[in-house]
Amino acid sequence: MSKVLMKGNEALGEAAIRAGCVHFFGYPITPQTEIPEYLCKRLPEVGGVFLQAESEVAAIHMVYGAAGAGVKCMTSSSSPGISLMAEGMSYLAACELPCVVINMMRAGPGLGGILPAQSDYFQATRGHGHGDYQCIVLAPASVQEAVDLMTLAFDLAEKYRNPVMVCADGMIGQMMEPVEFRSEGRGPPMAGNDWALTGCEGRPRRIVNSLHLAPEQNFAYNVRLKEKYDRAAREEVRFELYGDGRPDVLVVAFGTMARISKSAIDDLRREGRRVALFRPITLNPWPYAQCRAAMDAMPEGAKVLDVEMSMGQMIYDVKLAAEGTRTIEFLGKAGGLVPSPDEVAARIRALLP
Amino acid sequence: MGHIAIEQVRCKGCGRCVVACPKNLIEYGTELNERGYAYVIFKGSPEQCGGCTLCAVSCPDQGIEVYNSRDRKVFVNTTGLTEVMTHYCPGCTHGVVHRLVAEVLEEMGLLGRTIGIAPVGCSVLAYEYFNFDMFEAAHGRAPAVATGAKRARPDRIVFTYQGDGDLASIGGNEILHAANRGEKITVIFLNNAIYGMTGGQMAPTTMPGQKTTTTPFGRDTADTGQPLRVAEMLATLATPAFIARGTSHDAKGTLKTRKLIKEAFEHQAANRCFSFVEVLSTCPTNWGLSPNEASDWVEETMIPYYPLGILKRPAPEAVKA
Amino acid sequence: MKATNVLMAGFGGQGMLLAGKVLAQAAMAKGLQVSWLPSYGPEMRGGTANVIVCISRDPIASPLVTRPDVLLAMNLPSLDRFERSVVPGGTIVVNGTLVAREASRADCRVVRVDSRALAQAAGNERAANFVMLGAYVGATGVLPEEAVEEAIADEFRDGKEKHIDTNLAAFRAGAAAGRRAAAASEVHA
Structure with a gap:
């Protein structure tokens, strides 16, 4: 299939349709508005449903309704809007309803700014709303990867009956890159299941519910959810290791920041420096063991540099991976500023032996 | 005649049937049932009972069946409700309205095609009582959940069942x-002028001067505004709607409400418009009244402020469109 | 081919984002890797708008570039802000219509075009962006001119065909000026 030059947001919209999503509920917010703008034109062409909700709160609960009725559905938003969706995310996870939520992260906190950031890492990986639930979180570093991960997102959502978040930033949403869609037309609908509410004609009635007042029953239910998250942690971890196999500096970064770090790493490797990048693609489950293995391959005294478009959030996971065996250095900017390849290179240089 | x-x-011994019976054939009992309620007793003879069914119509607990003179059941409990006994307080009319909705859906042959949405509040457990596919929604979000479900399954009947805290606040x-x-859904809105589940706080629909746990001196409308007339407010929208x-406080009103609920679902079944039925209901527990005093309070205090009737029907041309 | 990073900057509405898209489209059609990263901050509304286009044989790592190889400066604020960031030996295309001062980088190739006059002569006053793009392509030969012309024509398909000819004419006028500037040691076109 030939490549087309597309904006990240629009490519994500198209990718959702190719993945079989035909129901979108959302509310405008920069820098993701091109997703609903694209889908409002495109979904009717494939017999889908586009609805602009009155708020993000309503949008996520429309997703809850549609997902519970057994259709592939999604919403998209950016940081402040995701905060408003926190409630619904908890309900979706609690009722084990599959859906995809895109967060095109922008600078925070509060109203923040509309420029790219990775400051919603905690929010994405540590839960948005209340309760012991988790989301699978995928972090693309290019428009093509965003497209590919959308298909994966819908597959995982269905496989685990869980919301899946695609966590990108404004830069991925706004930039254009060549993309190739690996499938034609509208993707398959949700597979047959024994839980969706479709009217109980000819079968026992079903309930989508998250109220479990008896503590023993609620505990058992939490245990079952945890087992599911543990299975995802065993089976769904994805990452990229790039550069030198025995680096003097290992950069850990995700999404846009990983890409920018790659430029710095390329420059330094051309100079003969031994540097590498570890890039988690699944932010949850996080590739702890794989990152640790990359650290263990480093020479004595070699440094790890965590780089983020935030004040330091993923660094806690990097530290968990290191389990005290390495010192973790940090480079980060927030507020819409992005560390440049030169800044990353300069910092790596300072850490090299 | 009948029995x-x-x-x-x-x-639950609420006695709504005692008041409803036109011939005073039911009386309060003194014996307790296994749940600890003093159940009512039928003291009449078949010659006296006319089989009018008003007792069963008033019963919130699916506890009465009515037979005519040929021993044929003339009031049958609906299969649209499960056998589960509700957690509602004695004399609360949630049970009555549940039954009306279930009866109408059964009568229209829609039980197998219906998706209901329970709210947060006293009727949070409605999914245990309605005998078809049910969602439990987050507080206040039932119309959004219904929107999602209806857009996903446009050929299904989707309704929400919400209280005044959930819907109006x-x-x-x-x-x-x-x-x-103009979502093609049906909303059943129970207005009992108070938050029940949390123990009797002020709702947007609480009456002026009404004492609640958060308006202990009575609702001061200068401070908290006037009771919200949701039906009137929605009727001002230009979008076609029913x-x-x-009301559910007495048998006569309940029978009229049944017609309203039926018309609401008929509009949805015809894919015509949004449909909304507000039902005035009782909260004896949090109002601090007996069940029958609570019914009187609806009659005397609520109905003058919340007049009954049809506020809006889709215009014929809109029906065609 | 070494990666080429092009920063195109101007007032919002001057069409630099579109010119950048055409450049990326043309490079992609020639089998190259591309990225197109716009500024989308508050400055978009009535202020300056810029876009970074990266063109490379290899996969593009960072689409964010702080030291571009090429600067297309449509107005004075863009030249003031970005002139110093261009790599030594790079190319700066200055819109002579709006920028009165000379570029101050002796270590760069500077091409100066009166984009408005050339666009007007091509029959489309609004095509100054393609004059600038033409000047860059003509001066550097970064891509075959026909590839860019095809991308311009593609951009105006689907109901906007009537603009194709004038935009192509503007691009060609710019390209001719760019070629002349490159040929001459004298860089004023």
Whole structure:
């Protein structure tokens, strides 16, 4: 299939349709508005449903309704809007309803700014709303990867009956890159299941519910959810290791920041420096063991540099991976500023032996 | 003539049937059933009972069946409700309205095609009582959940069942916009002028001067505003809709409300418009009244402020469109 | 081919984002890797708008570039802000219509075009962006001119065909000026 030059947001919209999503509920917010703008034109062409909700709160609960009725559905938003969706995310996870939520992260906190950031890492990986639930979180570093991960997102959502978040930033949403869609037309609908509410004609009635007042029953239910998250942690971890196999500096970064770090790493490797990048693609489950293995391959005294478009959030996971065996250095900017390849290179240089 | 069968274990002794019977053939009992309620007793003879069914119509607990002179059941409990006994307080009319909805759906042959949405509040457990596919929604979000379900399954009947805290307070935005979009859903709105589940706080629909745990000196409208007339508010929207208000406090009003609920579902079944039925209901526990005093309070205090009737019907041309 | 990073900057509405898209489209059609990263901050509304286009044989790592190889400066604020960031030996295309001062980088190739006059002559006053793009392509030969012309024509398909000819004419006028500037040691076109 030939490549087309597309904006990240629009490519994500198209990718959702190719993945079989035909129901979108959302509310405008920069820098993701091109997703609903694209889908409002495109979904009717494939017999889908586009609805602009009155708020993000309503949008996520429309997703809850549609997902519970057994259709592939999604919403998209950016940081402040995701905060408003926190409630619904908890309900979706609690009722084990599959859906995809895109967060095109922008600078925070509060109203923040509309420029790219990775400051919603905690929010994405540590839960948005209340309760012991988790989301699978995928972090693309290019428009093509965003497209590919959308298909994966819908597959995982269905496989685990869980919301899946695609966590990108404004830069991925706004930039254009060549993309190739690996499938034609509208993707398959949700597979047959024994839980969706479709009217109980000819079968026992079903309930989508998250109220479990008896503590023993609620505990058992939490245990079952945890087992599911543990299975995802065993089976769904994805990452990229790039550069030198025995680096003097290992950069850990995700999404846009990983890409920018790659430029710095390329420059330094051309100079003969031994540097590498570890890039988690699944932010949850996080590739702890794989990152640790990359650290263990480093020479004595070699440094790890965590780089983020935030004040330091993923660094806690990097530290968990290191389990005290390495010192973790940090480079980060927030507020819409992005560390440049030169800044990353300069910092790596300072850490090299 | 006729007779009735009272299922003792279901009876909470609220006495709504005692008042409803035009011939005073039911009386309060003194014996307790296994749940600790003093169940009512039928003291009449078949010659006296006319089989009018008003006792069963008033019963919130599916506890009465009515037979005619040929021993044929003339009031049959609906299969649209499960056998589960509700957690509602004695004399609360949630059970009555549940039954009306279930009866109408059964009568229209829609039980197998219906998706219901329970709210947060006293009727949070409605999914245990309605005998078809049910969602439990987050507080106030039922109209959004219904929107999602209906857009996903346009050929199904989707309704929400919400109380006044859920619909008029925290869910004010969701109901407004679902109505304004003209979602082809049905909303059953129970207005009992108070927060029941949390123990009797002020609701947007609480009456002026009404004492609640958060308006201990009576609702001061200068401070907290006037009671919200949701049906009137939604009726101002230009979008075509069926908007009505009924009551469940007495048998006569309940029978009229049944007609309103039926018309609401008929509009949905014809894919015509958004439909909304507000139903005035009782909260004896949090009002601090006996069940029958509570019914009187609806009559004397609520109905003058919340008039009954149909506020809006889709215009014929809109019906065609 | 070494990666080429092009920063195109101007007032919002001057069409630099579109010119950048055409450049990326043309490079992609020639089998190259591309990225197109716009500024989308508050400055978009009535202020300056810029876009970074990266063109490379290899996969593009960072689409964010702080030291571009090429600067297309449509107005004075863009030249003031970005002139110093261009790599030594790079190319700066200055819109002579709006920028009165000379570029101050002796270590760069500077091409100066009166984009408005050339666009007007091509029959489309609004095509100054393609004059600038033409000047860059003509001066550097970064891509075959026909590839860019094809991308311009593609951009105006689907109901906007009537603009194709004038935009192509503007691009060609710019390209001719760019070629002349490159040929001459004298860089004023």
